[in-house]
Amino acid sequence: MDKALIIYLILLAVAIAAIRFAFYCLKKAGEAYFYAAQLTSEQSLRRKLSRKAVLAGNKAAYTIYALSNPTEFDRHKAMEPFKFKGVRCIFTDYYIPTRYHNDISYEQGDFCEELLGFKDGKRNGYDFFMNCMEALDLEDDCVIMFMPCSKNWHYKKRFSALNDFLEDYYPESSNGYNFITYIGERESLHLTKGRAKKSLEQNYYINCDLTGKKVVVVDDLFTTGSSLLDFKKQIEKKGGKVSHALFFGKTFQMPDKFDIWLTAWCNNRRD
Secondary structure, rough: OOOOHHHHHHHHHHHHHHHHHHHHHHHHHHHHHHHHHHOOOHHHHHHHHHHHHHHHOOOHHHHHHHHHHHHOOOOOOOOOOEEEEEEEEEEEEEEEHHHHHOOOOOOHHHHHHHHHHHHOOOOHHHHHHHHHHHHHOOOOOOOEEOOOOOOOHHHHHHHHHHHHHHHHOOOOOOOOOEEEEEEEOOHHHHHHOHHHHHHOOEEEEEOOOOOEEEEEEEEEOOOOHHHHHHHHHHHHHOOOEEEEEEEEEEEEOOHHHHHHHHHHHHHHHHO
16 A cells, blocks of 8 residues: 555544544533533623533533523613513513523522512512612603403402502502403413414403503513503503503523524624
């Protein structure tokens, strides 16, 4: 065999072995960064480690990176007002769906528990309400109404504490807690598959005239905005105008993997 060919084959074998070893090291580095990101409770370090894991090709790290860096993937930011279909909205933080709870930080887990506690009537929501009202700098002559629920007892359980709070601390505003009359029950929208395409069954009516009134809607969670739009239509039928909406949280929508990788790559170059 030609001597030059032998040398070429040897060099080729060495190159292939070196490439395979480099990929092996990269894979192990990705695994190490991923496990380190899982173990740390400090959000900025968690974000940094999971980004390195993503760039090292660790697929399991994509979810952690997105969850540790939600503001990079959502154009709406916590406690920053945004417009939705003509309504000025605000939310206090991101709600992470249950299927991702193994990959969230302690702080995110605590917030999700707070929000679910508010939904179940176990948290009064005073701080959420006051912080959002202050951030929006609302006028005193508005009507504050609460998003109708699937059942009357859900409505009372969720919003009765805030109703009492309004009576004591916001007497200048009109309290719309009793402006809703229930005529039946419906399936909870949050438990319905394909809820983004599902229309709400009307199980209530507004029992007063709202002509010329500015209405502030209070709700637990902003996901698709369909509930807000349905309620807005009913308020407009009574002559009112929904000017603002306050949400305890906003559901975080998981981005696709390419978007996660691209964001990690861009952030790594900036750092």
